[in-house]
Amino acid sequence: MTSQPGHLSPRLDEIIADHIALEGPLLPILHAVQAEWGHVPEESLKPIAAALNIGKAEIHGVVSFYHDFRREPRPAHVVRICRAESCQSQGGRALERDVKARLAGRSDVLFEDVYCLGLCACSPAAMVDGELVGRAGTDEICERVGA
Numbered sequence: 602m603t604s605q606p607g608h609l610s611p612r613l614d615e616i617i618a619d620h621i622a623l624e625g626p627l628l629p630i631l632h633a634v635q636a637e638w639g640h641v642p643e644e645s646l647k648p649i650a651a652a653l654n655i656g657k658a659e660i661h662g663v664v665s666f667y668h669d670f671r672r673e674p675r676p677a678h679v680v681r682i683c684r685a686e687s688c689q690s691q692g693g694r695a696l697e698r699d700v701k702a703r704l705a706g707r708s709d710v711l712f713e714d715v716y717c718l719g720l721c722a723c724s725p726a727a728m729v730d731g732e733l734v735g736r737a738g739t740d741e742i743c744e745r746v747g748a
Contacts, residue, residue, distance in 0.1 A: 612637060613645055617652045627653060627663060631670060640671040676708065678746040681715040681728040682737070691724035699739040703748060710746055 616637065620629045627649075634645050641664050650657045664670040682688070682697040697712075704710050720726035723735025729745040 609638075609642060609645055610648070613648055617649065621652060627655070627660065631660075631664065635670060639674045643672070676711045678707075678710045678730055679713055679728075680704075680710060680742060680746065681713050681718070682742075683715055683718045683720070683724070683726040685717040685721070687721040688718075688725040693725040696725050696727070696737060696739060696742075700742050703739060703743050704746065707746075707748070 616633045620626045646657045718726040720735045727734040727737035
């Protein structure tokens with residue numbers, strides 16, 4: 602994040618200009634906005650809508666439809682523990698329960714559901730702050746978020 606959300610205009614104008622000529626520019630613009638501010642700020646919707654000649658409601662629909670777009674800033678740490686069959690059979694539910702218990706009350710940690718991380722051979726799998734963890738354990742996950 603290089604700018605403060607309250608000061609969107611100059612940087613938002615640059616982002617829109619960088620992507621406006623693309624075919625189907627809405628998603629690339631939204632991804633760039635989120636990369637800049639960590640979420641899609643409410644105040645960015647009207648300028649994007651005006652530049653693309655679409656309604657704010659259409660942008661809101663796209664942001665709310667796609668799971669990866671966020672309307673609020675994300676906490677410092679994001680933990681995803683796989684819930685797919687392979688990971689569940691190797692203790693994924695117990696791992697999730699134990700990690701959540703150890704990190705209870707931490708406002709800087711967000712748990713997100715995920716149903717496959719592609720590490721079935723290394724179950725249970727997790728992703729902590731974008732990094733994959735195979736054969737994940739409670740201690741390792743908690744250490745990665747500074748607990």
